[in-house]
Amino acid sequence: MSGGFARARGSPRRFRFCPGSATEYRLSDYSFGPPDGRCSGALAWIPVSEMMRPSMNDRAPLPDPVRRRLLADAARYSIAAGVFGSGWPAIQDKNETIGIAFIGVGSRGSHLMRSHGFWPDSELKAAGYASPPQERIPGVAVRAVCDVYQRRLDEAVAACAKYGEHPAAHRDFRRVLDDKTVNAVLIATADVWHAPIAIAALQAGKDVYIEKCMTHSFGETKRLREVARASDRIVQVGHQNRHSTYHNLARSLVHDGVLGPVTVMQTAVARNTPSGAYLVDVPADATPERISWDLFVPPAPDGSRENVPFEPAQLFTWRRFWRYSTGIAGDLMSHEIDAADQILGLGIPDFVTASGGVYTWRDGRETPDVYSVIHEHRSKGVTFTYNATLASSFERKTTILGRDATLVLGLELAVYPDVASQKYSASLGSGKMSPGQPFIHFEGPTRDPKLTTSPTLAWAEGKGLTFTEFGGKKYDVTRLHLEEFHRCMRERKAPVCGVEEGYRVAVACHMGTRSYREGRPMRWDSAKEEIVPA
Numbered sequence: 001m002s003g004g005f006a007r008a009r010g011s012p013r014r015f016r017f018c019p020g021s022a023t024e025y026r027l028s029d030y031s032f033g034p035p036d037g038r039c040s041g042a043l044a045w046i047p048v049s050e051m052m053r054p055s056m057n058d059r060a061p062l063p064d065p066v067r068r069r070l071l072a073d074a075a076r077y078s079i080a081a082g083v084f085g086s087g088w089p090a091i092q093d094k095n096e097t098i099g100i101a102f103i104g105v106g107s108r109g110s111h112l113m114r115s116h117g118f119w120p121d122s123e124l125k126a127a128g129y130a131s132p133p134q135e136r137i138p139g140v141a142v143r144a145v146c147d148v149y150q151r152r153l154d155e156a157v158a159a160c161a162k163y164g165e166h167p168a169a170h171r172d173f174r175r176v177l178d179d180k181t182v183n184a185v186l187i188a189t190a191d192v193w194h195a196p197i198a199i200a201a202l203q204a205g206k207d208v209y210i211e212k213c214m215t216h217s218f219g220e221t222k223r224l225r226e227v228a229r230a231s232d233r234i235v236q237v238g239h240q241n242r243h244s245t246y247h248n249l250a251r252s253l254v255h256d257g258v259l260g261p262v263t264v265m266q267t268a269v270a271r272n273t274p275s276g277a278y279l280v281d282v283p284a285d286a287t288p289e290r291i292s293w294d295l296f297v298p299p300a301p302d303g304s305r306e307n308v309p310f311e312p313a314q315l316f317t318w319r320r321f322w323r324y325s326t327g328i329a330g331d332l333m334s335h336e337i338d339a340a341d342q343i344l345g346l347g348i349p350d351f352v353t354a355s356g357g358v359y360t361w362r363d364g365r366e367t368p369d370v371y372s373v374i375h376e377h378r379s380k381g382v383t384f385t386y387n388a389t390l391a392s393s394f395e396r397k398t399t400i401l402g403r404d405a406t407l408v409l410g411l412e413l414a415v416y417p418d419v420a421s422q423k424y425s426a427s428l429g430s431g432k433m434s435p436g437q438p439f440i441h442f443e444g445p446t447r448d449p450k451l452t453t454s455p456t457l458a459w460a461e462g463k464g465l466t467f468t469e470f471g472g473k474k475y476d477v478t479r480l481h482l483e484e485f486h487r488c489m490r491e492r493k494a495p496v497c498g499v500e501e502g503y504r505v506a507v508a509c510h511m512g513t514r515s516y517r518e519g520r521p522m523r524w525d526s527a528k529e530e531i532v533p534a
Contacts, residue, residue: 096139096490097139097140097141098139098140098141098183098184098486098489098490099141099142099143099181099182099183099184100116100140100141100142100143100182100183100184100185100186101142101143101144101145101146101167101176101179101182101184101185101186102142102144102145102146102156102185102186102188103146103147103173103176103185103186103187103188103189103197104146104147104187104188104189104190104193104211105145105146105147105152105153105155105156105188106147106149106152106188108188108211108238109147109152109156109186109188109189110123110152110155110156111188111478112186112188112209112478112482113156113159113160114132114134115134115476115478115479115482116136116137116140116142116482117132117134117135117136117137117163118132118136118142118156118159118160118162118163118165119132119159119162120155120156120158120159121158121159121162122155134476134479136163137479137482137483137486139486139490140486141165142160142165142167143167143168143179143181143182144167144168144169144170144175144176144179144182145157145160145167145168145169145170146169146170146171146172146173146175146176147171148171148291148292148293148295148296148315149286149290149291149315150171150285150290150291151283151285151290153169153170153171154169156169157169171292171295172292172295173185173189173193173197173200173295174200177200177201177204177206178204182206183206183207183489184206184207184208184209184234184485184489185197185201185206185207185208185209186209187201187208187209187210187211188211188238189211190296190318190324190325191213191215191216191324191325191326191330191331192216192298192323192324192325193216193298194210194211194213194214194215194216194220195214195215195216195217195220195221195223195224196220196298198210198214198224198235199223199224199227202227202228202231202233202235203227203231205233206233207233207234207235207485207489208228208233208234208235208236209235209236209238209482209485210235210236210237210238210502211237211238212237212238212239212330212331212334212335212338212502212505213326213329213330213331213334213505213506213509214237214499214502214503214505214506215506215510216324216325216326216330217510218506218507218510218514218531221503221506221507221510222529224499224503225499225500225503228498228499229499232492234485234488234489234492234494234495234498235495235498235499235502236481236484236485236488236495236497236498237497237498237499237501237502237505238478238481238497239334239335239338239481239497239501239502239505240477240478240480240481241335241338241339241342241477242338242342242481242496242497243468243477243480243481243484243496244468244477245442245468246409246412246413246442246468247339247342247343247409248342249413249442250343250400250407250409250413251342251343251344253407253415253440254343254344254400254402254407258402258404258405258415258440259400259401259402259403259404259405259406259407259415260402260403260404260405260418260421260423261381261402261403262344262382262400262401262402263381263382263383263401263402263403264382264383264384264385264399264400264401265340265343265344265346265382265383265384265385265398265399265400265401266385266396266398266399266400266401267333267336267339267340267384267385267386267387267398268386268387268388268396268398269328269332269333269336269386269387269388269389270388270389270392270393270394270395270396271389271390271392271393272389272390272391272392272393273393276390277360277361277369277390277391278317278319278320278365278390279317279361279363280316280317281316282312282313282316283316286312286315286316287312288310291310291312291315293308293310293315296314296315297323298323298324308323317365319331319367320363320364320365320366320367321365321366321367322366322367322517325367326509326510326513327367327368327371327513327516328356328367328368328369328371328388328390329354329371329373329509329510329512329513329516330506330509330513332388333371333373333386333388333509333512334505334506334509336386336398337375337384337386337504337505337508337509338497338501338505339398339409340375340384341501341504341505343400344380344382344400346375346377346380346382346384347377347504348504348507348508348511348524348526349375349376349377349384349508349511349524350376350377350378350379350523350524351375351376351378351521351522351523351524351534352373352374352375352376352508352511352512352515352521352522352524353373353374353376353515353521353522354371354372354373354374354512354513354515354516355371355372355516356368356369356370356371356372356388356516357369357370358370359391360390360391361390361391368516369389369390369391370388370389370390370391371386371387371388371512371516372385372386372387372388373385373386373387373512373515375508375512395410397409397410398410402418403418403421403422404417404418404421404422404423404424405417405418405421405423405424405439406418408438411443412441412442412443413440413441413442414438414440414441414442415438415439415440415441416435416436416437416438416439417433417434417435417439418435419435424439468480481497484496507524507531510531511524511531514531518533520533520534521533521534522534
């Protein structure tokens, strides 16, 4: 067989790279069980040369250091749990209960609750489950829930009560911070409240899980990092893709030179529904009595209270308005920037140029529905590009272009040799490799029709933001991210995506937003740590 890999019809999904010796390995017997997370197959590293057709042994081998590093990373990230361990480390002291509070229990906040094992009846029914597909995270108790909208509060309390938890319910986050039984807060509010709540929580001695974008403004970004550095508290930012198998394997491949020198990383987002464009129906009970409007509207930059008329649509579609939101940059692009930082180690860009506008959803929104950005990392010789549209569903995968090979990342990871590669020229000339066929291929999970209940979730799954695999099982990456947060709390260790990683992503997002809104490129002054016009 010449060129690339073709999975035999009916064969299991596999991760394969193509050394041509008896030491070749693959991920085998790879299958998914029912949506509750159980798996019908086992995942293990096994020698496969004796199983291969003779023609497959003619393939060009990857260098031994690459092979060894991939195996080492597989062990580190528990990909091959049957051989390298049982997966994520157990909580050291299961008798020591961590008291947590959810601040903001809307769409993302309720996901954090579900990933902890607390499912409202309405969401179980919508997803088609008779019982929650995930067990509760052990050693964790919900002490409080907080939201400015009473219905969300009631639903969150009811979801916890089903599992024996009876948290206090507050509309004002300050009451949560006063609660001495709360060890950690999980913040999933509108962007504008992320930093103020996180800073206040750190000053109150709480550990903090904060959703992206970490901050609403650049000034807040520096202040939050300053407070976090001065404290002994754990801060984790909600870039759950840090636990994606695909992202970690991509990082190893880049690190070991499989692609050759990388010059471009291209990313994109496409959504084409009202919900994907941040539009939802305003509930009938969204009244001043049921919504603490004064606790939702942020203070003015000078600290004074702004007189903003009650408009419940702003609460339920806050991502459309700059007062509350970081727009597409903070909501969607932040994941791609973090992936670029994780895989390529890009950090903060030297220059950023952004453009776009409101071209389709002309409903009074302020944030764009088309957004394009170029990040120039001149010191690293790499350009990062991002293009988003909320008026098309055509999926474009993340692509990393190197001199010798191109890596494509989505629900699968594939590496294609470049037709002009010097590294692989002999294999290309002999037909052992073909530019149109991947010589490394990891096929990820099929989309789960029960858990993928909206176009937005379908997009997220394609970006590796919902599921990944460890030990032959399909895992919610948010669940893995939260388990790590609680583990870091117990061990007092820095998480994989802490305030420093969140700082780099937030700065890049704010550079793009400022470029878009001011209509000019922005430059990062690394000496002064300031965003300045280019």
